[in-house]
Amino acid sequence: MEYVLYAGGRLITAVPVLFGTTLIVFFMIHLVPGDPAATLLGVHATSAAVTAMHHQLGLDQPVWQQYLEFLNHLLHGNLGHSFFYDSSVTSLVQGRISATLWLVIASAIFAVAISVPLAVWAASRRGGVADNVIRVVPLFGLGMPHFWLGIMLILIFALKLGLFPVAGFGENVVGHLQGIVLPALTVALSLTPILVRSLRTSMIEVLGSDYITTARAKGIGAGRVVLAHALRNAAVSSITVLGVNIAYLVGSTLVVERVFSLPGIGTLMIDGIFNRDFPVVQGVTMVFAVMVVAVNLLTDVTHASLDPRVRLR
Structure with a gap:
């Protein structure tokens, strides 16, 4: 019951956020010359x-x-009518949002798949060569602009090696999977340094806890201690970091979609800006806002389900 009340409270607090977003979106658009x-x-x-x-x-x-x-x-679920396309903005978004969702979900999966092994390896070898390399090398991904990193991945894996298509999203599930790898990897590489540092710090703190020392004293293997005990508890604090960054990457998909010619709502928004199609810009911005609020809400609820102390606070 306490968990349900917490989730309901978080849902209620999202309402004024969305209302404030409508004010900002509407009046900022009308200030554009x-x-x-x-x-x-x-x-x-x-x-x-x-x-x-x-x-x-x-x-x-x-x-x-x-x-x-x-x-x-x-x-009433009506995002307006596009001046340029002479079509409902809702229908335009419905036709393109799947590519953006594919990109966001695949980027999050890649970021977790890359970050967790690196963070665990670095934390279990604190101060060693592997730890120092893992802390330094991913920082290059953080400092690279999305468009440059995307172009480099295209040159290497699409043009030179021919492993993935240069651009586009394909016509079926297989085509979607092939077309989403490089864009998702572009976004994931920029998130990896943040997730690695956060999870590594949490892992080091957990590995120094008394219950980890007790587990080792009982003769439990090092791998089981790290994966079954330390990682599970360290991941709780890193979920918030992951959620915040997933919310950030929702907005960062605009550039990536443009580089890889993905037919997502980010590309639709850029086209709307160039065409001065105010309803499209307003509608897509509101969709992005709802996605960010939904991600933050899901992050809070997930965190609360894993850590009961959150609900008690």
Whole structure:
């Protein structure tokens, strides 16, 4: 019951966050220079035509009234109507969000698969050569821009070795798996240093605990002590770090999707910015905000399920 109350409380606190996001998204978009009506009609449009388009798009209404209409549409699952594509933003997002979700999930899996073995190895050999190498080498991935790292992976694994496609997302599950490896690896390599350092620090702290010393004194093997006892408890504190960084990578997918020509909502948002398609930018930004809030909520709930002290606090 206590766990359910905690999860419900966290869900309630997400509501004002999303409401504040709607305010920021709507009013920040309206501060961007440029007239969507004039952009749609072209440079040769007459003032009368621009005025008529303003009325058609509802841009001649007071800003507060536009915001209330925007909020009302959101509550009904309507993200607006695209000026450029002449289509529902909701349908555009539905057609592209799968590629973004593939990228986010695959990046998280790769980051965990790379970070956990490295952190365990470094912590179990604290101060040794392996520990120093593992702490230093991954930092290069943290300092590399996503677009540069993605291009390097394309040159090596796609063009030179021919192991993966240069760009695109494929037409079926096999094509999706092949097309998502390099983009996901690009994002994962930038997250690995943070996760390695966090988990390594937690592992070192746990390995110095009294119950680990007792387990070793009972004759339990070193591998079992590290994996079954130390890693399980050290991972609890690293879940928050992982969740925060997954929320961060949700927004960082824009550049990666562009580099690898993935048909995700990040690419849709960039196209919307260039086309001054305000409803698309607003709609995709709100989708990103919901994804970030959902990831943070899932992180808190997962952390609480593994550590009862969180609910007690």
